Amino acid sequence: MKPQIHIENKDIERSLKLIIIDGVTSEIVVCLTSGTFLVAIALLLGASNFQIGLLAAFPSLTNLAQIISIILMRRFPNRKSITTISLIFARTPLVIIGALLLQFGISIYFLMTMMFLHYFFSSVGGASWNSWIKDLVPENRLGQYFSQRSRYMQIINICLSLLVAVMVDYFTTQRTNELDRLYAVYFVIAGCAGLIGTFFLSRATEPQSYLSKGSFFDLFMMPLQNRNFRNMLWFNGAWVFAVNIAVPFFTVFMLESLQIPMTYIIALAIISQVFSVLTVQLWGKLSDRYSNKSIIYLSAPIYIVCILAWIFVGIYSRWYINMALLVGIHMFTGIATAGVNLALTNIGLKLAPKTDAVVYLSIKNIATSIFSSISPLIGGMLADYFKDKQLKITFEWTSPGLNKILKLIHLHEWNFLFLIGALMALISLRLLGQVQEQGEVGHSVVKRIMKTRFKSDLKESFIIGNIVVWHSMLKAILRRKRAGELESKE
Known part of the structure; x- marks a missing residue:
């Protein structure tokens, strides 16, 4: 468990494989206990819109706990031990949720408490993990390695999600009284898989870490005094704030307003994952060869258009038109998400110096969490505010032989959030121009290269x-x- 000063290439390669195994098990945890399934079990337990927004905010809100990770690393410079112990404490509550739900039943407040502990300890371990990986993965392989890791994780998500959703729909229609027991089994499986992944992670090698001396306050303020890193924080925060106004409520919109079965929702998510898997390797190669800023400039506008497209979902009376629109949205969302997420992760790793990398990365995550934890709460309150309000824009044709009304836009409740989120995301892109990245290449050049390669x-x-x-x-x-x-x- 002790860090090593000199690490051979074979140990690095072995460790990178072990980290991929942990990533795959982590994806099992995410697949079974977050997103659509977490919203579904919260609704089953009687959660309100505000409580759903609060659950969506927990992963970001608890990133403030990364300060604890910095304190621990200053006193015990052993990132692997901190990460391993934190993940054990993070994944055990999932087993507790499943076991109690299986035997006695739980309340929404107990679920929220346990999920808060899960996200809290995950954040403590996440800070030390980020610093550990920053030193372990060669910088010229960041895009390629994380795209490979992401691809394996998404494949697992695709294979698992549809099977799990089919079981949920079966229990919903045939064995409704036992639906809570099915969710309990999911949580137990997720917790056990996460603990197994933690074991493999503990076998990976840790390079020796370095932290500057001095007061904790000076160390904490160091990234904020770096103008370029500070500009990156502003862009990252503005982007996640805008996106999280709308994105956490897509599932609620499909479940409650459109009343789409769970299997269809997961199938749409799988379509998004498939297109993400197909394109993430290309995004990774381009980010290593050119720059992460260029990837964001190319993929972010696609993501914004996808958010805007949600405004038109549900305004048509024909079911197949809405489903065709949802399929198209999820296809391009998968492509855009692969590029945006990869670039946002890599640009933070790239701009953080080797010395004190954990402080820079923790400040990035904390700053991001402040914005992304507030936005779902605001989104939930806005959804309640717009619940009894509507805006319709129609095109009407009247003639002796034909009277036709064509719906152009119908904004209500969730759709207002989607419009607000898309406009704010578009505004946030202006902040990206102030970030300077080493080896930066104009996004127009990368776009031309991608077109040539495609042709x-x-x-x-x-x-x-x-x-x-x-x-x-x-x-x-x-x-x-x-x-x-x-x-x-x-």
Whole structure:
């Protein structure tokens, strides 16, 4: 468990594989105890909009606990021990939730308390983990490694989510009284998988860490005195604030307003994950070769358009039109999310210096948490405010033979949030221009390279496809000719 000053390449490669295993088990935890399933069990326990918003804010709000991680690392410079112990305390409450829900039942307040402890200790361990990984992964491989890790995690999410959702829908329709027991099993599985991943993580190698001496206040203020890093904090905070106004309520909107079955919702999430898996490796290569800023400039506008597109979901009377729109939204959301999340993670790691990296990364997470924890709460209150308010924009045609009303926009409750979130996200992009990144390349150059590469791949596929078709056609002609010759001889 002790840090090492000199680490061989084989130990680095072995450790990176172990960290991927922990990432996969962490994705099992996320898949079974957050997002759609956490909202569903909260609604089952009678949660209000404010409580759902509070649950969505916990992961960000508890990032303030990373200050504790910095204090611990100054006193005990052993990041692996801090991470491992914190994750044990973080994942045990999930087993407790499942066990008690299975035997006695729980209240929404107990669920919120246990999930708060889960996120709290995850944040304490997350700070030391970030610093640990910053020193372990070579900087020129950040994009490639994290895209690979993300790809494995998303594949697990895809394989698991649909199976879990099918079971939820089955219990909802056939065994409604036992639905809470199904959720209990999910929490137990998630907690056990997380503890297994913690064991593998504890076997990875930790490089020796370095922290500056001096008062804790001076250490804490150091990142804020770095102008470039401070600009990055402003952009990151503004972006997550804007996004979290709307995103946590997409699932609630589909469940309550559209009344879409859980299986369909998870299938849509899987579509998003599939497109994220297909594109995350490309985003990773581009971020290593060019810059993370360019990736954000390319992917963020796509994400904003996807948020805006939610305004038009539900205004059509035909079910298949709404589903087709949701499929398109989730496809492009997956593509954009892969780029935005990867770039936001990597730009923080890249701008943090090797010495005191844990302080820089913790301040980044804390600053982000302040913005992203407030926004779901505001979103929940705004949803309640707009609950009895509507804005309709229609196009009406009247003639002797035809009267037709076409709905253009119908804003109500959740849709107001989606519009506000999209506009604020668009405004936040202006702050990205003030961030300077080493090796930065203009996003227009990267866009041109991506277009050229896409055309080249398309051309190659077209040529190869034609060669295959021509080969098949030639074989068919020869077979027919040979059959004709045999018939003439007979």
